Amino acid sequence: NAHRIAVIAGDGIGKEVVPEGLRVLEAVASRCGCSFRFDHFDFASCDYYLQHGAMMPADWKAQIGGHDAIFFGAVGWPATVPDHVSLWGSLIQFRREFDQYVNLRPVKLMPGVPSPLANRKPGDIDFYVVRENTEGEYSSIGGRIFPDTDREVVVQETVMTRIGVDRILKYAFDLAQRRDRKHVTSATKSNGISITMPYWDERVEAMAALYPEIRCDKYHIDILAAHFVQHPDWFDVVVASNLFGDILSDLGPACTGTIGIAPAGNINPERRFPSLFEPVHGSAPDIAGQGIANPIGQIWSAALMLDHLGEPRAAALVLDAIEAVLARPEYRTRDLGGTASTEDCGKAVVDALMAG
Numbered sequence: 001n002a003h004r005i006a007v008i009a010g011d012g013i014g015k016e017v018v019p020e021g022l023r024v025l026e027a028v029a030s031r032c033g034c035s036f037r038f039d040h041f042d043f044a045s046c047d048y049y050l051q052h053g054a055m056m057p058a059d060w061k062a063q064i065g066g067h068d069a070i071f072f073g074a075v076g077w078p079a080t081v082p083d084h085v086s087l088w089g090s091l092i093q094f095r096r097e098f099d100q101y102v103n104l105r106p107v108k109l110m111p112g113v114p115s116p117l118a119n120r121k122p123g124d125i126d127f128y129v130v131r132e133n134t135e136g137e138y139s140s141i142g143g144r145i146f147p148d149t150d151r152e153v154v155v156q157e158t159v160m161t162r163i164g165v166d167r168i169l170k171y172a173f174d175l176a177q178r179r180d181r182k183h184v185t186s187a188t189k190s191n192g193i194s195i196t197m198p199y200w201d202e203r204v205e206a207m208a209a210l211y212p213e214i215r216c217d218k219y220h221i222d223i224l225a226a227h228f229v230q231h232p233d234w235f236d237v238v239v240a241s242n243l244f245g246d247i248l249s250d251l252g253p254a255c256t257g258t259i260g261i262a263p264a265g266n267i268n269p270e271r272r273f274p275s276l277f278e279p280v281h282g283s284a285p286d287i288a289g290q291g292i293a294n295p296i297g298q299i300w301s302a303a304l305m306l307d308h309l310g311e312p313r314a315a316a317l318v319l320d321a322i323e324a325v326l327a328r329p330e331y332r333t334r335d336l337g338g339t340a341s342t343e344d345c346g347k348a349v350v351d352a353l354m355a356g
């Protein structure tokens with residue numbers, strides 16, 4: 001039976017890279033004997049907003065809530081719709097309403113992608129950042145009193161729930177369990193943040209006790225950020241609260257090169273709701289419409305989606321094909337110093353996949 005995928009290309013280069021992701025998914029389906037049903041939706045885009053005065057129809061949840069996953073391009077076109085309107089009217093709604101409490105980002109150094117870190121080669125860096133995506137520092141509890149006076153006071157609370165902390169930790173430990181190195185690193189700051197972060201540490205210890213075969217360590221966020229740059233080879237699965245994870249999930253991919261290849265998953269692991277897979281980059285108005293965007297971030301997102309859908313063999317084939325293509329200068333797009341078009345690169349991944 002087919003995986004039902006809601007496809008939302010969105011704006012700008014989303015419309016150019018999503019078709020390459022679909023091309024690769026079709027190819028891997030024929031290789032692996034899995035199958036997909038793609039349903040395309042035009043909402044969650046600024047074009048839709050200009051026609052309808054809203055980013056999405058009122059019944060958007062009913063339209064895509066029954067799908068197995070959402071394959072998403074990028075949203076935003078600041079020339080016509082302000083970014084906070086387009087983002088809050090679409091992606092943020094998906095994350096909240098579909099309880100996508102895991103934000104997952106692989107950090108992997110690929111062949112042919114220059115790393116800003118000296119003396120690093122493919123194989124040296126290969127880990128995941130697991131970010132809590134629903135609570136923590138990003139709560140709306142707080143307020144401001146005496147505004148615009150010299151007595152002004154501003155407060156914003158961090159909220160950690162046992163359910164919220166335990167479920168993100170469980171996801172991280174389960175992920176590490178499936179990997180060779182079986183190692184979890186927790187980001188903390190319990191020396192300075194004296195109530196919530198000691199609680200986080202406590203829950204990490206409790207979870208670690210349930211996974212005796214997994215090595216678990218922790219670092220304060222400041223030195224952890226330094227270690228990302230100086231010792232990226234130390235990590236396997238790094239788990240963090242919403243704020244710390246936000247920072248690490250940009251820092252990690254930055255250590256391994258261009259934004260054009262970085263993928264992300266917004267995941268509801270229990271599959272009560274669809275999870276969403278998207279490249280890290282946005283709609284790139286500066287290069288949109290030219291057919292030169294790098295489609296690897298979108299294609300890698302397809303591999304993350306395949307993992308989530310329970311197709312690990314297909315996911316591994318896609319990842320191998322990406323590595324094979326990045327190793328070949330003639331298939332690199334402009335952001336990687338090449339001259340290949342978006343389509344050239346996507347087709348090369350398909351060729352590598354069928355040959356592999």
Ligand code: NAI
Binds near residue numbers: 013075279284292295
């Ligand atoms: P951006 O990621 O769209 O672009 C930043 C820079 O990276 C640009 O110079 C762009 O040309 C380059 N770039 C991005 N993706 C590329 C690719 N695949 N191949 C080659 N070069 C690539 O970020 P920016 O410019 O800050 O935002 C543009 C719009 O995208 C805004 O409306 C923003 O809100 C939205 N956005 C949406 C995201 C999403 O849908 N998840 C994430 C980030 C931004």
Ligand code: MG
Binds near residue numbers: 246247250
């Ligand atoms: Mg961020």
